Amino acid sequence: MRRAVRPTGIENILGEEELIVSKTDLKGRITYANDVFIRMAKYSWKELVGAPHSLVRHPQMPRCVFKLLWDTLQAKQEIFAYVVNLAKDGSHYWVFAHVTPTLDDNGNIVGYHSNRRKPDRDSISKISPIYQALSEEESRHANAKDGMRAGLDMMVGLLKQQGVGYDEFVLSL
Template sequence: MTRIRVQPTGRESPFREDEIIVSKTDLKGRLTYANDVFLRVSGFTAKDVVGQPHSIIRHPDMPRTVFKLLWETIEAKAEIFAYVLNMASNGDHYWVLAHVTPSFDAQGKVVGYHSNRRKPHRDKVEKIIPIYQSLLAEEAKIANLKEGMLGAYNHLMSDLSAKGIGYDEFVLSL
């Protein structure tokens, strides 16, 4: 599937607080499953997304730094909580509080990843927006995308270290 570049609309794609968005990916982050809520909120069909990178729903205002941290965590066989701004197929956005975990086989080998996402409280989103804007600004300071992301990542890790907390603790403390 070739994805046409969609511009953010500034409109929110609604979903209810009692709904859970669920997806599963393989080890490379390609979608292997998306529940009905995922499909409805994102505006994609299962045919559109299965086999595609999970980043198909990445919003351009979402810092790459957070995804670097997410991947490091789950590849280390740990779980992570993170606020994520996603983009639907029509450019609408939706915030989630994601809980991402590795999926293990009977021998303890990681075989994929599983994510449950809930609608976050608006006050939490209002607290994370300026932090993510700051990370995006850090990322943009260096023209090279990877180096910019690493600079923002180091900035984030330094801030968390100065506060004496890890990322999960920080996210859950908001």
């Protein structure tokens, strides 16, 4: 059983030219992690491989963003997202993620591939209050699933209000 990691508020910054790469199986368990991922997450290779990718999920990251991510991947589409991750020591790091489904020769999803880069600080300052509002909406509900749905509804409402789709919104930040 893994121990609960408590956020420290200390941020680690990904280097300008660094790229975090990971691959997962159909259940989201890590099958590959590059050296940059290992360094930023502060887990060993042995701790990461076979573990669910949610191991690095920061508690302030809205669940509805991951719901959107998984729904998009299940539709065999790529997705871009700003994500704050939690390292083993409680520090955190922001990434701009590009996640794609890995398809076999018959077009079946056999896993997932993610590349993560250093996000622009202005983009983080724009997405942070939105994520905070989504997380607050999610926490208003006793049931986590209901909270996630409410957060997703809120996010869809924000996008409609701005007259943009999710991809257009994320890439405009």
